[in-house]
Amino acid sequence: MCPDRAVLQQALERGEREGGSVEFKERLTRTVHLAEGRMESLAAQLRHRVLSGDGEATYVVGVTDDGGIAGISHEAFSESMDVLSLLAEEAGAHIEDVQTWGIDADGSASNRGGKSGVKGLVGVATICEGAVLDTDSEHIVVGTAGHVDHGKSTLVGSLVTGQPDDGEGGTRGYLDVQPHEVERGLSADLSYAVYGFGEDGPVRMDNPHRKSDRARVVEESDRLVSFVDTVGHEPWLRTTIRGLVGQKLDYGLLTVAADDGPTKTTREHLGVLLATELPTIVAITKADIVEEDRVLEVEREVERLLRDAGKTPLLVERHGVDAAIEEIDENVVPILTTSAVTMDGLDELDELFERLPKTTADSGPFRMYIDRTYSVTGVGAVASGTIMSGHVEAGDELLIGPMADGDFREVEVRSIEMHYHRVDEAKAGRIVGIALKGVREADIERGMVLLPADAEPEPVREFEAEVVVLNHPTRIGDGYEPVIHLETVSEAVKFFPEGGQLLPGDSGKTRVRFKFRPYLVEEGQKFVFREGQSKGVGTVTNITPE
Structure with missing residues (x-):
């Protein structure tokens, strides 16, 4: 039995009982379950289930009152999740996670989602105490670049976890994104890494692969830092360019390995960062594996590279973090030396990311260029990307396009997620996944844009x-x-x-x-x-x- 199927089986075995945290529902509809009087009663029931489960309840949808697997259509399941979300909000709670299974013709549950032979869906929704995330906290987005093996992903992995690397690039694995996480989790996590800062300092991840851990960081932080990781190999420069140009970035972080120095790829990545006028920090990595003279030599090479590009280098070790924060812009580039193994220089990076001002503005009407698309069982088409301006709320009417023929199509925002956490609204600079009603995932392409319904875009x-x-x-x-x-x-x-x-x-x-x-x-x-x-x-x- 796979772990996902075990979740459903365990919920059914626990059963629906008085004073328990499990609730069975065949389906929920707007007309019946949100009617006056009924909504208040169901919200009170949900609140009781959450309190009985010490802050967490389990709703099994698509089953009969006695726990028999019935299965409901995709449309009915989607409406049920919308209604359940409203009931949770009324009860001061939120949907933390949803897992779904297809119901075969013989009534058994499988993991085949919407494939042929599946007649309906059954799902388990985890309801947690507390309202959905408040996204008003400041949030900066950093685009990372650098030649392959120059320690870019390892450095970011150590930053977001606070853990030193083992010298073999172990923390690099924290930035891996598994396809099943995107498909199953309605993931908006295009940035691959996030950490934050609260009253007591950095808020880091214990296990970046665990969705709940990322959501915890988002929830506990007053300020968030997301990293849009890019690809260091020359054959995939196209992917790197898309990561740097296609996101609403506040800063760039370019890594240069002390044992290798600037390469042709380093120059190309720096050219893209500076050409887009993105304020950039250069981190010299792997300082632990070379002599100090070599570090100084690479520093001088980086300084020459920046001056040749018409930029002014600023050595943080010499001038301090205060000067770097005050001076950094599209013309002044701070340089600092780091090691993910000894953690040298990471305190300075923490201080920079905690104090650097956000450079992108929230003003203007909503606009989001689509970077990725996927379909989630029970939810439908999801468009992911970085909000370029304005803000969006669940229930908003939007336009999507242009389609191949130049037309724009009307859609509705079904739900919004940020770093695996469902939110009511999101503002400029947020990396989000937006579930859309009124369009098929097959009709959405990278490069399309989402706009307010009253916009008059011209292809x-x-x-x-x-x-x-x-x-x-x-x-x-x-x-x-x-x-x-x-x-x-x-x-x-x-x-x-x-x-x-x-x-x-x-x-x-x-x-x-x-x-x-x-x-x-x-x-x-x-x-x-x-x-x-x-x-x-x-x-x-x-x-x-x-």
Whole structure:
């Protein structure tokens, strides 16, 4: 018997009894169970179950009063979860977790979800005391970059757990994201790591793989720090660019290993960070495995690299954390030396992340470019990404698109999750998963955008831009076809430069046209383009609506 199936079996064996914490429901409907008088009674019943379970109750949905497995349709289960969420809120509680099983034709429960042969669903919802998370706390998002094996993920793993590395990259494993966690948990955890700060200092994770542990950090922290981890291998630079350009980041964290020094990939990652005008910190890692002279040599290499890019390096060891916090911007780059093994430099990073001001604004109407999509049994289509501006609440009417034909479609926000924790609303800078009603997961693509229902978006197939060619073997002429990364859009385009060509190191104007479909593009947005070894950056200056 798999562990998931055991959860259902244990709930059924405990049974529904007076004074117990388990409740059986075949289904819940808005018309019947939210009617005046009935809602108050059911909320009181839920409150009683939660108190009986010392702050936690178990609701089994899709079963009869005597615990017989009945199974209900996906639509009925989804409505039941909506109603249960409202009842929990009325009772001062919230849904912490939901697990579902498909019911086969013979009445047995399996883990096959919505696959063929399954006639319905049964689910176990865990209800916990306390309202859903208040998301008003300050929250900064840090994009990490660096060459493979330069200790980026290991450094972040030690930061979020407070545990030293074993010298073999052990803490790196804390940042792994398992596909089943995304599929089963309605995960919005695109950042892969989170920790926070409360009145008594850092709030770290004991076990980052445990959803409840991440939710605990979010709940206990006055300030949150999320890390958007990226890929260090050169073949996956596209993924790194998407991570850095497609999120609403407050800061960048670039790692350079003391035993290796800056590499070609280091220069490319730094170029992307600085081209997007993201305030960036450089952490020299692995200081424990080299002599001090080597650390100083790498420091000088990093300083030269920054000055060549027109930036001012600031050594934290020499000038202090206060100076780094006061001076950091798109032109001043703090540098500090760290070791995840000895934990040297991590206190300074903690202080920086605790005190650095949030750089992204919450103002403006709601907007979220979609980075990932998936479907969760009993919930439906989920769109994940970073909220770029404004805020969103459960129940909001939104637009999603543009679709391939340029149209936008009306949808409703069914629920919102942040770091495995269900929330009523979320603001700019939050990395969230939004369950949507009115659209199939198969119809949602990365690069689409969610907007308020009263917005009047115009799909764009072509725009003008100012670009800088960072690297190219020859010249860029009419019809040049790179891939551009703009917000979460990764799409093939054609360039038509003013004057007919652009040379390496040149800056100039070009017309840019999407090859296959339109997207939502706005003036002032920055992008990165690449094709083979060719790379450059640009800014949208004028748009041509479709």
